[in-house]
Amino acid sequence: xxLKKKEYIDKIKxxxxxxNAVIFAHYYTRPEIQEIADFIxxxxxxxxxxxxxxxxxxxxxxxxxxxxxxxxxxxDKKVLIPDMNAGCSLADSCKAxxxxxxxxxxxxALSRNxxxxxxxxxxxxxxxxxxxxxxxKALTDVVVTSSNAKKIxxxxxxxxxxxxxxxxNLGSYINSVTGRNMxxxxxxxxxxxxxxxxxxxxxxxxxxxxxxLAHPECKAPILAQSDVIGSTQxxxxxxxxxxxxxxxxxxxxxxxxxxxRACPDKEFIPVPPEVTEGxxxxxxxCEYMRMNTLEKVYACLLNEQPEMIVDKExxxxxxxxxxxxxxxx
Numbered sequence: 001x002x003l004k005k006k007e008y009i010d011k012i013k014x015x016x017x018x019x020n021a022v023i024f025a026h027y028y029t030r031p032e033i034q035e036i037a038d039f040i041x042x043x044x045x046x047x048x049x050x051x052x053x054x055x056x057x058x059x060x061x062x063x064x065x066x067x068x069x070x071x072x073x074x075x076d077k078k079v080l081i082p083d084m085n086a087g088c089s090l091a092d093s094c095k096a097x098x099x100x101x102x103x104x105x106x107x108x109a110l111s112r113n114x115x116x117x118x119x120x121x122x123x124x125x126x127x128x129x130x131x132x133x134x135x136x137k138a139l140t141d142v143v144v145t146s147s148n149a150k151k152i153x154x155x156x157x158x159x160x161x162x163x164x165x166x167x168x169n170l171g172s173y174i175n176s177v178t179g180r181n182m183x184x185x186x187x188x189x190x191x192x193x194x195x196x197x198x199x200x201x202x203x204x205x206x207x208x209x210x211x212x213l214a215h216p217e218c219k220a221p222i223l224a225q226s227d228v229i230g231s232t233q234x235x236x237x238x239x240x241x242x243x244x245x246x247x248x249x250x251x252x253x254x255x256x257x258x259x260x261r262a263c264p265d266k267e268f269i270p271v272p273p274e275v276t277e278g279x280x281x282x283x284x285x286c287e288y289m290r291m292n293t294l295e296k297v298y299a300c301l302l303n304e305q306p307e308m309i310v311d312k313e314x315x316x317x318x319x320x321x322x323x324x325x326x327x328x329x
Contacts, residue, residue, distance in 0.1 A: 021056065022055040031293070069137075071309070073322065080301070094187050144217065146170060151328070201265065226250065239263055
């Protein structure tokens with residue numbers, strides 16, 4: 001191990017013990033970040049885990065909205081994130097003020113179509129993916145994840161008008177498996193939307209019979225070529241349980257580290273993005289997740305900054321949509 005890397009790891013572990021801090025890392029972060037984490041998972045699972053730990057400080061190695069969700073669920077704990085600038089293209093594609101106007105436009109459209117509806121009936125049910133800001137969650141009726149979205153949408157009234165956002169690809173997939181016709185926000189994850197169909201088809205031709213695993217945030221043509229569609233956690237569990245030895249993976253390449261660690265005797269082939277020129281490898285990586293480094297984790301523990309702060313009123317509204325999800329799933 002590189003001496004500098006080892007020194008940072010030792011310092012981080014020492015500070016975490018001294019300050020009673022717990023480190024959480026998303027599956028899409030760098031391998032060395034996952035190595036030092038006390039818990040690894042997707043954003044909501046980590047936030048839920050945070051509510052169960054006995055710690056004074058929670059360090060969320062992921063992106064901004066993940067730190068917000070953790071703070072919403074753990075208002076009495078200090079939540080730190082290594083880089084406050086680590087954003088999310090999907091969350092950024094849906095601003096609260098734009099969603100608010102969109103909801104009102106849809107309400108007015110419902111009112112014009114059926115003037116017998118009451119004011120409450122005129123408002124569409126707003127379903128938001130967990131990959132959203134606290135302000136958007138505050139406007140949301142129920143939050144969903146990629147693993148429970150179908151289950152929750154299936155429980156909503158069959159005649160309900162539903163707005164689903166911000167991921168258009170995920171919403172389209174949920175429409176296809178539920179038979180719904182939800183109104184979809186036109187947002188996308190910049191990683192999952194840029195997988196190369198041509199490259200995937202070539203990988204399948206070069207590896208006949210090998211299963212293709214894809215995240216539902218991918219575009220429909222990628223999903224159509226996939227054998228297993230599921231959340232990051234679901235894809236990981238499939239590789240562990242499956243007797244197969246080789247898999248083609250269409251999701252952010254950070255999960256390959258955990259897949260390989262859980263299944264050292266198996267091979268995982270990443271689907272490359274549409275453009276690989278100037279990229280060090282054919283992996284499809286989230287540059288925001290890669291903003292989490294050992295140096296930044298050490299600095300945020302040392303200085304206890306940047307600290308995630310969520311407006312109390314916003315947090316109170318946002319937590320209701322998360323709690324509704326938990327009760328429905």
